[in-house]
Amino acid sequence: MNLRLFAVTAPGLEPFAMRELAGLGIAAQAEAVDEGEEGGGVAFEGGLDALYRANLHLRTASRVLVRLGDFYAAGFPELRKKAARLPWESYLAPGGRLAVRVTCHKSKLYHSGAVAERIAAAAGDRLGKPPEAARFDESAPPLPQLVVVRLLHDHCTISVDSSGALLHRRGYRLETAKAPLRETLAAAMLFASGWAENPSAPLLDPFCGSGTIAIEAALMARRAAPGKQRRFAFMDWPGYDDARWQALLAQAAANERPAPGVIQASDRDAGAVRTAQANAERAGVAGEIQFDCRAVSGIQPPPGPGWVVTNPPYGVRISPGRDLRDLYAQFGNVLRAHCPGWELAMLCSTPYLAGHTRIRFERALPLLNGGMPVKLFVGRVGAQSD
Ligand SMILES: C[S@@+](CC[C@H](N)C(=O)[O-])C[C@H]1O[C@@H](n2cnc3c(N)ncnc32)[C@H](O)[C@@H]1O
Structure with a gap:
């Protein structure tokens, strides 16, 4: 199975994540993303092995996303219908907890809350049971499955997060002094x-x-491996x-x-x-x-x-x-x-x-x-x- 993967990085860290992926033997392409709160990142392809290894080994990425699909959508019925065709069953059990994070730019669909509702409904259409809507709050585990949706010029990109808590949380830093670095x-x-x-x-x-x-x-x-201690x-x-x-x-x-x-x-x-x-x-x-x-x-x-x-x-x-x-x-x-x-x-x-x-x-x-x-x-x- 070949997946389209994306390592999200803080702004400025893309070249380092790219170098790390090359070190893992994974060919990658830096991609500037000007939407979303997390900066840009690096696009790459691979199977489950590449996905697991990226999470386990990357030191400079914030999270690793799987691109579930992308399509044109200028209205809510179209958005729900097209999103329901995506293979949600690989990432979410029927009735599972889901958090949908949406950014809309220069698109007819601009109400992020309404887009999030339709995406969750579409996952429910596909799985036969609606997911339980949840907030993605890293301080309150267990975390729900996070889905990241970007709408840009009426083009919708839907990604599933594979990391959970941000990757800088290696699991060792339980105590901090003043002004700790990520x-x-x-x-x-x-x-x-x-x-x-x-x-x-x-x-x-x-x-x-x-x-x-x-x-x-x-x-x-x-x-x-920086991720060896965490979930x-x-x-x-x-x-x-x-x-x-x-x-x-x-x-x-x-x-x-x-x-x-x-x-x-x-x-x-x-x-x-x-x-x-x-x-x-x-x-x-x-x-x-x-x-x-x-x-x-x-x-x-x-x-x-x-x-x-x-x-x-x-x-x-x-x-x-x-x-x-x-x-x-x-x-x-x-x-x-x-x-x-x-x-x-x-x-x-x-x-x-x-x-x-x-x-x-x-x-x-x-x-x-x-x-x-x-x-x-x-x-x-x-x-x-x-
Ligand atoms: C910005 S913090 C470093 C944070 C660190 N990188 C981390 O991730 O936790 C700066 C540190 O410099 C220390 N510091 C300030 N003046 C100092 C001095 N004259 N000599 C040695 N350490 C000093 C402070 O105690 C503080 O821990």
């Missing part, structure tokens, strides 16, 4: 920095908070093949290895470091990361050069209104003193603040962190005399 964004920072291709080089995060960057790095270095929506589908899933899990476990390099994570806040350690233990990588409670001024990096990948405070979610220029200036000095020749990838809200490090950045990649526009500044640390 795991998907932390993974993208590691890809963008170049460290992901050199996982035996030392890696340092001196503002580690709840440890997301270091833990994602350790999972990558171990070649551990997915496809496990509730009528055709779910548990034997196949178990075989993929076993294959992924056999591929793991000890992390080949040194990963250091530190923060000046003792509570944050304890949280990071607890999260690393749940992720099964506590032994791969050296944690320390220390201010950035006291870092003791391993012999390098290596990579500093980090997310210092930038004053919006932490200490609003506080002037952080001194901290960035100090960070730049500390790096020149202790990490000359190292690569730096730093997430920050403004070039103004980043500029206070006095590091020459080669690139600034626009991304979103918790809905806020930020940039990943990438460059090489010069020597003290530079």
Whole structure:
């Protein structure tokens, strides 16, 4: 069975999801989607194997959708009739719980609530029993089956979600310090920095908070599948093949290895470091990361050069209104003193603040962190005399 699949990503993360799919041996095509709250994504094709593997292995995607069908629809009777022809029975049991998420743009059908009702009714027509309408609320499991509907220029695209809770919820981060990063964004920072291709080089995060960057790095270095600890929506589908899933899990476990390099994570806040350690233990990588409670001024990096990948405070979610220029200036000095020749990838809200490090950045990649526009500044640390 060949399925049309779509890995949804946050804006800016498409190239990384595409690279990951290529690494899994799955040919993919980036597709910009300007509707929906979740940004763009990457279209690809494959069978159940590709679908299960994408959910198990992708580090930078938010969810994986199956394209159920698409057709022209300019009126409600036409919408219901055409939607009822789709193979709902592969994804939903008669009377199952269903949440329909709709976006309408430049279409005759513009009332998203009414479209959602017709789509649910169409699934009921096909299955012989109407689904139970439910809200998709990640904080209130068990989650219903999510269906994503887009109407653009009267063209309706219907997709079934195969992931359930968003894929950044790997299952290990039960505790957070202040302003945690999404795991998907932390993974993208590691890809963008170049460290992901050199996982035996030392890696340092001196503002580690709840440890997301270091833990994602350790999972990558171990070649551990990020989804190995969690449930997915496809496990509730009528055709779910548990034997196949178990075989993929076993294959992924056999591929793991000890992390080949040194990963250091530190923060000046003792509570944050304890949280990071607890999260690393749940992720099964506590032994791969050296944690320390220390201010950035006291870092003791391993012999390098290596990579500093980090997310210092930038004053919006932490200490609003506080002037952080001194901290960035100090960070730049500390790096020149202790990490000359190292690569730096730093997430920050403004070039103004980043500029206070006095590091020459080669690139600034626009991304979103918790809905806020930020940039990943990438460059090489010069020597003290530079
Ligand atoms: C934006 S948070 C990092 C969040 C982290 N990436 C995560 O996913 O949880 C910034 C962190 O920098 C730490 N911090 C602030 N000033 C510091 C300093 N001078 N030295 C070391 N850590 C500092 C804070 O305690 C906070 O945990």
